[in-house]
Amino acid sequence: MAEPTVEAAAEASDPPPAPGAPGLAEASGAVPGAPEVFEASGPGLRAGLEAILLVVDEPVAEVTLAQVLERPTHEVAAALRELSAEYTAAGRGFDLREVAGGWRFYTRAECASLVERFVRDGQQARLTQAALETLAVVAYRQPVSRARVAAIRGVNSDGVMRTLVARGLVEEAGTEPESQAVLYRTTSYFLERMGLRDLSELPELAPFLPDDVETLEEHRQ
Structure with a gap:
């Protein structure tokens, strides 16, 4: 009689999985159809997309x-379309x-x-000092x-x-040729609120900007 081979003996020693026992995919933690969760190294793809798009x-x-997210472009494109469809279907107050x-x-x-x-309604609220400084910079350097x-200003604005854009005081005015950065200018509503006929009636620069602004401008030129 032939003796069993080593491979046959090994197969015979491994009993089949019991009914209801988790399969390989379940044992590894991969559950099909489960929502994306935060990874140990950071947020998931969809969460990352939402976080970025909220501030642009x-x-x-x-x-x-x-x-930015270090993911394949096709994965990002698919996730964006999924999010867009979900927001629309849910009737959110915003669209992607x-x-x-x-x-x-x-x-x-x-x-x-x-x-x-x-x-x-927010137009009636007073502007903060930071907003006034920023508005003055735009008005005089637009x-x-x-x-x-x-x-x-020396700080992120x-x-x-x-x-200021939401209040209707500042608006986009094209892009910078070299950097393609969006440019901003004051609006006609700004003139109305300031009681000016045009920008030539703006008062002197000093009372509105930080004390060192003109010095900074001279060094940059």
């Missing part, structure tokens, strides 16, 4: 998002739209009147980029610029 002022390309070669959050059309009312405003 203009559409961001899929390639750029893929580079693909516009001008990039992605950005936008207020849903049905909620536009509420946002307008909120912004209009058209000017956010980076330029931040360099003059992105949030303040968003407030």
Whole structure:
């Protein structure tokens, strides 16, 4: 009689899995259809996309998002479309739209009147010192980029610029030829609130900007 081989003996020693026992995929923790969770090294793809898109002022390309999140572009593109469809289906107050070669959050059309009312009511609130300084920089250096405003003030001014745009005091004015940075200028509403006929009636620069601004400007020129 032939003796059993080593391979046959090994197979015979491994009993089949009991009914109801977890398979290989379950044992490894991979559960099909489960929602994405935070990874040990950082947030998941969808969470990362949401976090970035919440702070951008203009559409961001899929390639750029893929580079920041260190994920393949096709995965980022698929996740963006899934998120967009989910927000629309859920009837959220915002949409995730693909516009001008990039992605950005936008207020849903049905909620536009509420946002307008909120912004209009906010016009009556007084501007902070930071907002006044930023507005003065834009008024006297327009058209000017956010980076330029931040360099003059010495602090990041992105949030303040968003407030001024929302209040209708500042608006986009094209892009800088070299850097493609968005430029900003004051609006006709700014002139109305200041009681000016045009920018030539702006008062002297010193009372509105930090004491060292003119010195900084001289060094930069």
